[in-house]
Amino acid sequence: METNSLEIIIPAYNEEAAIAGLIRDIRKALGDNCRITVVDDASQDKTAEIARANGAGLIQHPYRMGNGASIKTGLRNAREDIVVLMDADYQHLPQDIPLLLNQMDKFDMIIGARDFSKLTLRNFANRIYNGFAGYVTLFKIQDLTCGFRAIKRKEAQKFIYLLPNSFSYPSTLTLAFLKTGRAIKYVTINSPARKHGKSKINLLKDGVKFFLIITRVATFFSPLRVFLPVSLFFFAGGVLYYLYTFFAFHRFTNMSALLFTASLLIFMLGLISEQISQLRMDRTET
Numbered sequence: 169m170e171t172n173s174l175e176i177i178i179p180a181y182n183e184e185a186a187i188a189g190l191i192r193d194i195r196k197a198l199g200d201n202c203r204i205t206v207v208d209d210a211s212q213d214k215t216a217e218i219a220r221a222n223g224a225g226l227i228q229h230p231y232r233m234g235n236g237a238s239i240k241t242g243l244r245n246a247r248e249d250i251v252v253l254m255d256a257d258y259q260h261l262p263q264d265i266p267l268l269l270n271q272m273d274k275f276d277m278i279i280g281a282r283d284f285s286k287l288t289l290r291n292f293a294n295r296i297y298n299g300f301a302g303y304v305t306l307f308k309i310q311d312l313t314c315g316f317r318a319i320k321r322k323e324a325q326k327f328i329y330l331l332p333n334s335f336s337y338p339s340t341l342t343l344a345f346l347k348t349g350r351a352i353k354y355v356t357i358n359s360p361a362r363k364h365g366k367s368k369i370n371l372l373k374d375g376v377k378f379f380l381i382i383t384r385v386a387t388f389f390s391p392l393r394v395f396l397p398v399s400l401f402f403f404a405g406g407v408l409y410y411l412y413t414f415f416a417f418h419r420f421t422n423m424s425a426l427l428f429t430a431s432l433l434i435f436m437l438g439l440i441s442e443q444i445s446q447l448r449m450d451r452t453e454t
Contacts, residue, residue, distance in 0.1 A: 175203040175248035178224075182258040184213040191222040193262040203248055206256070207238040215256075235246055236337035237314075240328050243321070249318070252318045260316040270320035276323045276331040276350040279342065280316035280357035297378055301339070302381075304386040304393050310354040312339050312377060323350060327334045330388070336381045343382065347389030395438025403431035423429030 176194055180187055189205055191269055192344045206219040209233045220226045250272055253262040268278045284291040298309040315338045327344045331337045345352050387394050406427030
C-alpha cells in the first residue's frame with residue numbers, strides 16, 4: 169500500500185501530552201507522504217495548536233460532540249482512498265499500522281484485535297459483546313469495540329449516517345460492514361495501557377450503550393436475529409404453562425393464550441422488519 173493514498177484520522181480531546189509524539193511516530197512508521205488529520209473535539213488544552221505545529225491537518229469542532237462525531241467529521245473530509253482510524257492516547261501503536269494495510273487490496277476493512285485473555289471485568293464485557301455480535305452477524309468477532317482499523321474511504325462514507333456520536337462507532341461500523349456483505353479481517357495488535365490521562369469510557373454507562381447499539385444495528389440489518397429468539401421464548405413459555413395447567417387443572421388458560429399470541433405477534437413483526445431492512449439495504453447500495 170502506497171502511503172500517498174493513505175490518510176490517518178485521529179479524533180482527539182485534551183490529548184496535548186500525547187499528540188505530538190503520536191504524529192512523529194506515525195511519520196517514522198509510514199514516512200512523510202501519508203496525510204495525518206487530527207479532529208479536535210473542542211479540546212480545552214493545546215491539542216489543536218500542537219497538532220498543527222507538528223504538521224498534521226486539523227479540523228476543529230466548535231463544541232464537544234463526541235468521539236464518534238469526530239470520526240464522522242474525519243470521514244466526511246477524508247481525501248485519500250484508504251483511511252486508518254486510531255486513538256490519540258497511544259493505546260493504538262503507529263508501528264502496528266502496516267499490519268492493517270498489508271491486505272487492503274483483498275478486504276474492505278481490517279481491524280485490530282486486542283488480547284482479552286486476561287481475566288478482568290472489561291475483558292469479560294468485551295467477550296460478551298463479541299459473542300452477541302457474532303450471533304447477529306454469523307461471523308467470528310474477535311474485537312467489536314476496537315477503534316483501530318484501516319478502511320476503504322468510499323465504503324465507510326456510505327454508513328456515516330448510522331454512526332453514533334459516542335465511543336461506540338466501531339461496533340456500528342463493524343456490524344454494518346458484515347451485514348451488507350463487505351469483507352473484513354482481524355489482525356492481532358498490541359494494546360498497552362495509556363501513558364497519559366485517564367480513559368474517557370465508563371464501563372457501566374458506555375457498556376449499556378454498546379449493548380443497545382449492537383441491538384439497534386442488529387435490528388436495522390437483521391431483525392429476525394433479534395425478534396425470533398424473543399418469539400421462541402414466549403412460545404416456549406406458553407407451551408410450558410399450558411402443560412402445567414393441563415395436568416394440574418385440565419384446562420387451557422388465558423395466560424397460555426396470551427403467551428402464544430405474543431409469540432405470534434413478535435414473529436410477524438420480525439418478518440415485517442426483515443422486509444423493511446432489505447429495502448433499506450437496497451437503498452444503501454444505490
